[in-house]
Amino acid sequence: MFARRDGVPHWPLHLVLTTFTVLTLYPILWVVSIALSGKQSLAISMLPEVPTFMDRVRAITPWPETVSFSNFVSVMRDQPFGQWMLNSAVIAAGTTVVGVFLACTAAYAFSRFKFPGQRAGLMAFLVSQMFPGTLMLIPLYIIMVQWLGLGNSRFGLMIAYATTSIPFSVWMLKGYFDTIPKELEEAAVMEGASVGKIFWTIILPLAKPAVAVTALFSFMTAWNEFVLAATFMDQESMYTAPVGLKFFVGGFSQQWGYFAAGSIIVSVPVVILFLFLQKYLVSGLTAGSVKG
Known part of the structure; x- marks a missing residue:
């Protein structure tokens, strides 16, 4: 995967492609998350008054707290x-x-x-x-x-x-x-x-x-x-x-x-x-x- 060709490493190219792939898929994953949340609100997860690092990570993670197909x-x-x-x-x-x-x-x-x-x-x-x-x-x-x-x-x-x-x-x-x-x-x-x-x-x-x-x-x-x-x-x-x-x-x-x-x-x-x-x-x- 990270093989060299003519002495040039491939990992920078893979890193750039992976980054743009994640940026492209991130909004789509949020749409899926909202659809599976079973709710009508955009607020999937709420931060506590004193959020920790993991709380912030969960807040930006496009995955609902509970999975439901009721919206479908x-x-x-x-x-x-x-x-x-x-x-x-x-x-x-x-x-x-x-x-x-x-x-x-x-x-x-x-x-x-x-x-x-x-x-x-x-x-x-x-x-x-x-x-x-x-x-x-x-x-x-x-x-x-x-x-x-x-x-x-x-x-x-x-x-x-x-x-x-x-x-x-x-x-x-x-x-x-x-x-x-x-x-x-x-x-x-x-x-x-x-x-x-x-x-x-x-x-x-x-x-x-x-x-x-x-x-x-x-x-x-x-x-x-x-x-x-x-x-x-x-x-x-x-x-x-x-x-x-x-x-x-x-x-x-x-x-x-x-x-x-x-x-x-x-x-x-x-x-x-x-x-x-x-x-x-x-x-x-x-x-x-x-x-x-």
Whole structure:
């Protein structure tokens, strides 16, 4: 672990990495501690009038005095959090399917075909990523709610999320499609394969790493988004999980235990999806597929 390379010890690097890892995990451990405390207060442990060194250590240690899962049970049983999670799951899944499909087809067209407006289209996608998302809030509200009547609609939120995620996804997928040798497609054309068959049977299987990253990005964009969901949805039964979490901590209630428990529950699907897709997050699958 602390081996030397060219006479330079590794322990300073390990020390720095360990320090930053602890600093990163410390707030997360406090969220877990609050969720497991069974209370709604942020005060996990109180210092005595004359605290000792161990009392101070216990006060900053992110672990509750008693472990209880009551906050998790209450959030899922006594609160409409399950419905909010279902709304988020449906919207995120729909956004992922629509976003990945449109991004893959558009990126393949930009990568392989020459047509009028190709460069302008790519530049338009790039420019759209230079502005903050809140800049599109009012135009999207006018279009989705007032013109199309898609307020309080899961479908409307899917369209809005897919619209915001597609430009980045197209650029990322185009860059990956550019690395796939064209000789593979030329050989398939000589065998009589159509463009559609080449795309579905050759290009997409080779582009699994990029498609996996695109799917993860689209899912996380829809799953974690708050501003658009809070603007479009004004019925409690249509809230998404991030919007629902906001109501646990407001001006008239401070339910930090429910908030922490709900935050952990919301993070679980993203972790599971990442663990499922991590085997595809490997580049270079096409290396050596065509001999030069």
